[in-house]
Amino acid sequence: MNKLASRRAFLKGKVLRNDQNSIRPPGADAAEFLELCTQCDECREACPEDIIKFDTQGFPVVQLDAGPCTFCGDCANACPTGALNPEHIAYWPWRARVAATCLSMNGISCRVCQDICDHRAIRFQLQTGGRAEPVLDTDTCTGCGACASACPAGSVSFERHTPPTQEVAL
Incomplete structure (x- = not known):
């Protein structure tokens, strides 16, 4: 059972939606990101611009009002689960x-x-x-x-x- 539909998450009040308006770090695939991300904090630690923060559900988001993204790929390269794919950095929607x-x-x-x-x-x-x-x-x-x-x-x-x-x- 994935994070989006787990009974444990529901009972804890953590009902996740695939929020299309959240700006995820470069390399995130909108369809699979929430399922693959383990909230490990590696992407935030790797970001030299310090613009990756966490949303209310603990998933990484990019706060562009805190500074610009250089699209260096450090966050995607640090991701151990594949939630951020370095090959997808070129496409930033x-x-x-x-x-x-x-x-x-x-x-x-x-x-x-x-x-x-x-x-x-x-x-x-x-x-x-x-x-x-x-x-x-x-x-x-x-x-x-x-x-x-x-x-x-x-x-x-x-x-x-x-x-x-x-x-x-x-």
């Missing part, structure tokens, strides 16, 4: 999203997220009334979190991004 609480969107001059983004994925488009709205290029964004950790208003969050499928013309 998370992309930044800027909320309406953004200072610039509210007339306060701020471009911190644009300045910190090494990939130049965030630009600002001038609007009337002295405002500027952030424009995010999801194809360029790596989801590293540098913008989130630098944002003074905490307006950057992350959402799962699914790249559009390309049809092949015959």
Whole structure:
């Protein structure tokens, strides 16, 4: 019986759901992560950026507002169970999203997220009334979190991004 459906976990009040909104460490397979992870703490200890924390159920999550991820792979390489696979690090499904609480969107001059983004994925488009709205290029964004950790208003969050499928013309 797996962790998601164990009777013991249920009786302890630990009913687990496969939470698609939790940002798991790089290399995590969303379908198998909760089943394979033993909560051993090896990934957190291996993270040189110290951005891996634990959710309320004891599973590792990446807190990108605490600092950026360099995608070094140390967490996946330290994982003894295969819950984090080093071969899956290249696919990181998370992309930044800027909320309406953004200072610039509210007339306060701020471009911190644009300045910190090494990939130049965030630009600002001038609007009337002295405002500027952030424009995010999801194809360029790596989801590293540098913008989130630098944002003074905490307006950057992350959402799962699914790249559009390309049809092949015959």
